[in-house]
Amino acid sequence: MNNDMTSPQAVELNTYVENGISFEQYMATLSDLTERVKSGDEEGIVNPQYFPINFQRLKRGIKQTQLSPALLEAINRISSPISWLVITEFWCGDAAQSTALFHHISEASKGKIRLTLVFRDENPELIDAFLTNGAKAIPKVIQLDENQQVLNTWGPRPVPAQKLVKDLLAKGESYNDDLHKWYAQDKGQSLQKEITELLLSAAS
Numbered sequence: 001m002n003n004d005m006t007s008p009q010a011v012e013l014n015t016y017v018e019n020g021i022s023f024e025q026y027m028a029t030l031s032d033l034t035e036r037v038k039s040g041d042e043e044g045i046v047n048p049q050y051f052p053i054n055f056q057r058l059k060r061g062i063k064q065t066q067l068s069p070a071l072l073e074a075i076n077r078i079s080s081p082i083s084w085l086v087i088t089e090f091w092c093g094d095a096a097q098s099t100a101l102f103h104h105i106s107e108a109s110k111g112k113i114r115l116t117l118v119f120r121d122e123n124p125e126l127i128d129a130f131l132t133n134g135a136k137a138i139p140k141v142i143q144l145d146e147n148q149q150v151l152n153t154w155g156p157r158p159v160p161a162q163k164l165v166k167d168l169l170a171k172g173e174s175y176n177d178d179l180h181k182w183y184a185q186d187k188g189q190s191l192q193k194e195i196t197e198l199l200l201s202a203a204s
Contacts, residue, residue: 011125011126011129013085013142013144013148013150014148016085016116016118016123016126017083017085017114017116017144017148019118020085020116020117020118021116021117021118022115022116022117023099023102023103023106023115023117026088026099026117027058027062029090030051030054030055030058030090031055033045033048033051033090034051034052034055037049037051037052038052046089046091046121047091048091050090050091050092050093051090051091053093053096054090054091054092054093054095054096055096057093057096057097058096058099058100060100061096061097061098061099061100061101061188062100062103062104065100065101065104065188067104067105067108067192068189068192068193068196070192070193070196071105071192071195071196071199072108074196074199074200074203075105075108075109075112075113075199077199077200077203078109078112078113078199078202078203079203080112080145080146081111081112081113081114081146082112082113082114082143082144082145082146082151082202083113083114083115083116083143083144083146083148084102084106084113084114084115084116084141084142084143084144085116085118085141085142085144086099086102086115086116086117086118086139086140086141086142087118087119087120087123087126087127087130087138087139087140087142087155088117088118088119088120088138088139088140089119089120089121089138092138092139093176093179093180094138094139094156094157094161094179095138095139097157097180097183097191098139098157098191099117099139101188101191101192101195102115102141102195103115105195105199120136120138127140130142130153132155132156137155137156138155138156139155139156140153140154140155140156141153141154141155141195141198143198143201143202145202151201151202152198152201152202154194154195154198157179158186158190158191158193158194159190159194160182160186160190161179161182161183161186161190164178164179164182165179
């Protein structure tokens with residue numbers, strides 16, 4: 001959770017929470033845009049080549065994700081409502097690998113965890129307040145208490161995946177294929193462990 005938060009309290013986080021979209025709205029919009037891309041209509045869509053595969057990744061995550069006992073226990077330990085403000089983009093492969101889990105957790109919390117998604121490129125002031133090692137890396141989860149104060153953050157990917165990317169970049173190699181192979185082999189275990197820790201930080 002290496003973060004470079006520059007005056008996040010100056011950013012009116014409640015505004016983003018209220019004006020963001022739900023996971024269901026996110027999926028519905030991505031579905032519509034993916035159909036447009038498949039039909040050859042890519043006008044106004046940034047990085048359209050990633051939309052079909054990311055839509056499939058999200059659908060697979062919705063279908064296959066099962067929350068671990070430790071994660072369910074962490075959810076149960078949340079005593080006061082919290083919000084997850086997730087900064088994302090449809091073209092982001094890491095977001096496609098993790099956002100379904102955030103949805104499942106919010107659903108399992110039975111109202112204790114409010115999940116809201118916002119787009120990075122539409123909200124430069126927000127992402128600038130939550131940089132990761134100086135970069136506008138996404139997805140970024142901002143965990144807020146019931147008064148919209150920042151409790152903690154997570155992102156953009158699990159620590160082992162981040163190390164893989166860093167090592168490959170240091171060698172001057174591309175990382176996209178190896179990264180998504182790692183996600184497939186890990187089956188969300190590392191992500192669930194790290195999000196469990198994130199939730200426990202709110203419960204303590």
